[in-house]
Ligand SMILES: Nc1nc2c(ncn2[C@@H]2O[C@H](COP(=O)(O)OP(=O)(O)OP(=O)(O)O)[C@@H](O)[C@H]2O)c(=O)[nH]1
């Protein structure tokens with residue numbers, strides 16, 4: 606059976622293989638996603654972001670349990686930009702979530718950069734589309750909040766959950782970094798450690814300074830490790846989903862996302878093509894290689910490369 610056929614019929618190995626192709630930035634994955642596109646758009650995409658160690662993976666694990674209790678299927682993608690290969694943290698995530706391994710309604714996958722600089726966002730998008738086509742009701746995407754990264758979770762997900770922890774001093778910094786705008790739901794995790802109330806006030810004060818929005822992000826408290834407050838957290842996430850649907854925000858978000866994705870796809874192709882033209886047996890490529898005194902003008906070369914894009918891709 607074809608990979609697409611396998612994936613649509615619920616073969617988990619086909620799904621895993623397709624995601625590996627996406628991770629390798631294999632053109633087969635892109636073709637597959639394009640083929641499956643009509644089967645996508647049904648899943649609810651939830652991003653979990655926050656500083657390292659705030660408990661995103663533990664929360665994802667606890668949320669998976671709640672989602673499964675409510676009879677929905679779920680896919681989890683843990684994106685680790687710092688890990689070019691399956692590293693220690695990723696293994697930790699696996700072990701932590703291993704209690705779900707026998708449940709066919711749960712699919713968990715960690716993704717690293719695999720040496721393809723700039724390819725992780727594209728790979729993550731493709732993995733999301735693949736899980737969507739596979740028929741998952743909910744897709745949870747965990748990323749470390751690194752600010753202005755190429756992997757802006759707000760451009761990938763419907764609902765963004767910002768995970769903070771009490772009294773880290775970190776909460777203050779995160780809020781300063783302007784992350785308020787991207788959070789649809791706040792969760793202060795590790796309430797069992799104490800000091801969560803102070804963090805909640807900090808968030809509230811920061812929000813009071815901002816413009817009034819139609820959606821006021823709720824601030825939840827939870828202990829992922831003790832599995833406390835997880836049901837209410839999921840309800841808050843669903844509350845945001847309902848708001849998006851009623852306000853027309855969901856369509857707007859998805860349109861914005863589509864645009865970002867097109868821009869990213871064009872950029873990825875253009876980058877590949879520029880390298881091919883410059884490395885190939887082309888006039889501009891030869892001039893670049895033969896040049897020894899560094900006097901070539903990069904702007905002129907870029908124009909020349911762009912001018913080479915013929916109907917056959919140019920070369
Ligand atoms: N006390 C307490 N510890 C917790 C809680 N939730 C998670 N932890 C612990 O916090 C540590 C980090 O948890 P992770 O879930 O790996 O955090 P993360 O945000 O996914 O970390 P990275 O993926 O490395 O950024 C682990 O040792 C967890 O056991 C909680 O509710 N209370």
Ligand SMILES: [Mg+2]
Nearest residue numbers: 661662698747
């Ligand atoms: Mg994690």
